[in-house]
Amino acid sequence: MLASLIVVFREVLEAGLIVGIVLAATAGVPQRGLWVSGGLIAGVLGASLLAAFAGALSSALEGVGQEVFTAAILMVAVVMLSWHVVWMGRHGRELATQARSLGRSVRVGERSLLALAAVVAIAVLREGSEVVLFLYGIAASAHEGPMAMLAGGGLGVALAAFVSYLLYRGLLVIPARHLFTATNALITLLAAGMAGQAAATLASADLVSSWGDHLWNTSRFLSENSIVGRALHALVGYSDRPSGVQVAAYGTTLVLLTALSWLTGTGHERKPAGQETASRASAR
Amino acid sequence: MRRQLCLLAGLLACMLPAGAAMAEDFHIAIKDHRFTPTRLEVPAGVKFRLMVSNQDDTAEEFESTELDREKLVAPGKEIPVFLGPLDAGEYKFFGDFHQDTAQGVLVAK
Numbered sequence: 001m002l003a004s005l006i007v008v009f010r011e012v013l014e015a016g017l018i019v020g021i022v023l024a025a026t027a028g029v030p031q032r033g034l035w036v037s038g039g040l041i042a043g044v045l046g047a048s049l050l051a052a053f054a055g056a057l058s059s060a061l062e063g064v065g066q067e068v069f070t071a072a073i074l075m076v077a078v079v080m081l082s083w084h085v086v087w088m089g090r091h092g093r094e095l096a097t098q099a100r101s102l103g104r105s106v107r108v109g110e111r112s113l114l115a116l117a118a119v120v121a122i123a124v125l126r127e128g129s130e131v132v133l134f135l136y137g138i139a140a141s142a143h144e145g146p147m148a149m150l151a152g153g154g155l156g157v158a159l160a161a162f163v164s165y166l167l168y169r170g171l172l173v174i175p176a177r178h179l180f181t182a183t184n185a186l187i188t189l190l191a192a193g194m195a196g197q198a199a200a201t202l203a204s205a206d207l208v209s210s211w212g213d214h215l216w217n218t219s220r221f222l223s224e225n226s227i228v229g230r231a232l233h234a235l236v237g238y239s240d241r242p243s244g245v246q247v248a249a250y251g252t253t254l255v256l257l258t259a260l261s262w263l264t265g266t267g268h269e270r271k272p273a274g275q276e277t278a279s280r281a282s283a284r
Numbered sequence: 285m286r287r288q289l290c291l292l293a294g295l296l297a298c299m300l301p302a303g304a305a306m307a308e309d310f311h312i313a314i315k316d317h318r319f320t321p322t323r324l325e326v327p328a329g330v331k332f333r334l335m336v337s338n339q340d341d342t343a344e345e346f347e348s349t350e351l352d353r354e355k356l357v358a359p360g361k362e363i364p365v366f367l368g369p370l371d372a373g374e375y376k377f378f379g380d381f382h383q384d385t386a387q388g389v390l391v392a393k
Contacts, residue, residue, distance in 0.1 A: 007381070054343060055358035063364040066356060130345070133356065134381050137342035204353060206331070206366040213352075225349050241352050 001152035007134050008156025010227070011127040014234035015043070016164030018123040021190060021235070022116045024171035025084070025183035032113055039117035043124025050125060051132035067205035070126065074198035077122045078253060080115040081191035085257050087112045088184050089264035184261060186235070192254040193237020199249035200242070211244025307332040307368075314346075314357065315339045317382035328372040328392040337362035344386065348377035351390070368392075 019036065026032040050057070057065045131153075138149045174182050203210040219240040223229050232238035237250055307330040313320050317340060326332060336346045338357040346365060347354045357363050370392040379386025 003384075051343075054356055055361050058356060058358050058361055058363050063362075066363075130356070133343040134345075137344075137381050140342050200352075204355075204366060219349070223349070243352075 001148040004135065004138055004149045004152030005156045005159075008131055008153045009160050010156075010230060011131045012157050012160035013163060013227075014230060015120075015123040015127040016160045017167055017231060017234050018190065019120055020164040020167040020171070021183060021186050022120055023168050024179065025088075025187055026113060026116060027172060027179060028176070029113060031110075035110075035113040035117040036120055039120030040124055042117075043121040044128055046121060046125040047128025047132055050129040051136070054129065054133060064205040064207065067201045067207070071198040071201045073122050073125065074194045074201070077119050078191045078195045078198070080118045080122075081187050081194070082253075082257055082260070083115045084112050084119075085184055085187055085191070085261045086264050087115075088180055088187075089261035188254065188257045188261070189236040191257055192250045193233070193235070195253035196237045196239065196242070196246040196250035200239070200246040203243050203245050208245055211248065213243055214241040215244055215247055217241050306330075309333045309335050309364075311335045311337070312388065313337045313339055314344050314379060314386065317344070317379060317385045319377075319379070319386055319388035322388040323391060324388070325391045325393060326367070326370070329369045331366070331368040334365040334367055334390075335362055336365055342381070344382065345380035346377065347380040348375060348390075350375040351377060353377075354380070 019040070022036060022039075023032070026036070057069060059065065061068055135149060135153055139146050171179070171183065171186075199208065202208045217240065222232070222238070222240065224233055224238065224240040229238060229240065239246060242250075307327055310324060310326055310332060312324060312334065314336065324334075326334075336355075336357050338344050338359055338361055341359050343359055344357050345354060346357055346363075351367060351370075353365055353367070355363060355365055367390075370390075372392050375390040375392065377388050377390060
């Protein structure tokens with residue numbers, strides 16, 4: 001039971017922290033609950049499907065199908081998160097300062113919600129397929145009965161959900177005015193971390209050069225396998241032994257996204273509100 | 285424009301793995317949630333593939349903190365884990381789904 005609890009807690013926490021950030025980032029956006037739950041359900045279904053086809057995937061592409069698939073979905077998530085950061089740069093201030101139910105903002109907001117729902121789905125898909133395979137293995141062995149597995153698994157999910165909820169509540173303590181800045185910064189770091197992981201995954205399959213295997217080693221200081229290490233890994237892409245290409249992808253994404261959100265954000269500030277509405281309407 | 289394209293192509297070329305010679309493959313098997321062999325000698329300083337075959341009916345995850353690898357091995361499948369060049373030394377690995385029994389160590393010499 002303890003084994004199920006630990007593995008399930010670990011994997012669900014990684015996905016749960018991302019859901020926590022997404023929920024905080026969309027605080028006050030109407031119907032976000034629907035989108036986020038949709039993302040969760042899609043992720044769970046996808047994870048089960050992925051677990052069922054794990055054998056086929058691992059044999060694909062001369063044995064590196066898993067890595068290519070993981071890198072691909074991570075890159076999709078990075079694009080979705082970037083889209084959100086840019087959208088927030090344009091609309092975050094309106095959302096924070098004006099009534100949150102502005103019809104126009106909601107319509108554009110739905111597109112950003114779709115992007116974030118996809119990120120939730122991808123996070124759950126990645127961690128979930130491992131949980132499914134692990135629990136299936138436990139259930140198939142006589143070592144641990146199905147009841148103990150269900151109890152352990154259920155407890156693991158509940159604990160991880162609770163910690164993620166704490167992160168969400170903690171973020172909501174930030175005043176609304178600064179919340180968008182804070183969640184945008186978190187989402188930028190999340191995207192950078194995922195880009196780094198995508199690069200590291202491709203390097204581990206020898207598909208791209210690693211540019212040096214261990215740029216540094218901080219495993220003695222904070223192991224990536226500890227709970228805190230894992231949480232930081234999921235949140236900001238912490239790695240105790242990063243490869244060069246991982247750091248490069250991380251840095252590039254961080255700089256690009258910061259520049260993009262800054263550019264779109266200041267563009268918004270300079271124009272009077274009316275003019276901006278007009279130019280956006282004509283652009284559509 | 286052409287210059288930018290050249291630069292981009294150059295950058296992409298940098299990304300390709302260096303064509304360092306790949307040593308022969310090494311093999312380990314997982315059976316009854318244990319590795320055989322549990323201790324495997326591999327060459328230091330070269331790239332090689334560690335072929336991990338899972339002979340159990342359930343999935344296992346080949347994982348090593350020290351080697352920074354984590355890869356699922358579906359039941360009845362054999363997957364390559366790309367490693368090296370390693371410094372001489374010992375590198376522990378384990379089966380993430382059965383850590384109580386699935387433990388092993390790579391010795392790079």
